Amino acid sequence: MNTKLSAGNTIETRCTRCNGVLNHTIVAMVAEKIVRVECSTCHGVHAYHPVKVPKEPAAAKGTQKKAVPSRTSKADPEAAARAEWQALQTGMDATQAIPYDMNRVYRVKSLLSHPNFGLGIVQLVIQPNKIDVLFQNGKKRLRCG
């Protein structure tokens, strides 16, 4: 009852002249549909334009969202290590990898294979008995020698 509208009721709708959503008096209805309304502001009578709820305001116009450039993962050390590893990997021959043995002595750029970390490249030899090895998942400090 209270939700039913009829001629003479006031509703908010868009006025084509005022170009805004304003109070209108319903002038004519067909069944339960409002067909003509009178603008309370300019008193212009016009067809009823249902107020559209703008879900995406101005979506068609100038897109504010700029395509985010592909995330440079320089801040991510793991990704950086992976990229470095990928780059080094191209020159690697897995068959030449020396199985990791902590009693062995390694040199920089030695390729070794570790039972847990996989293939790695010796990046730094820390005397007397440590090496930094770049594995696919990052750098690891290993004992050797």
Ligand SMILES: [Zn+2]
């Ligand atoms: Zn108006």
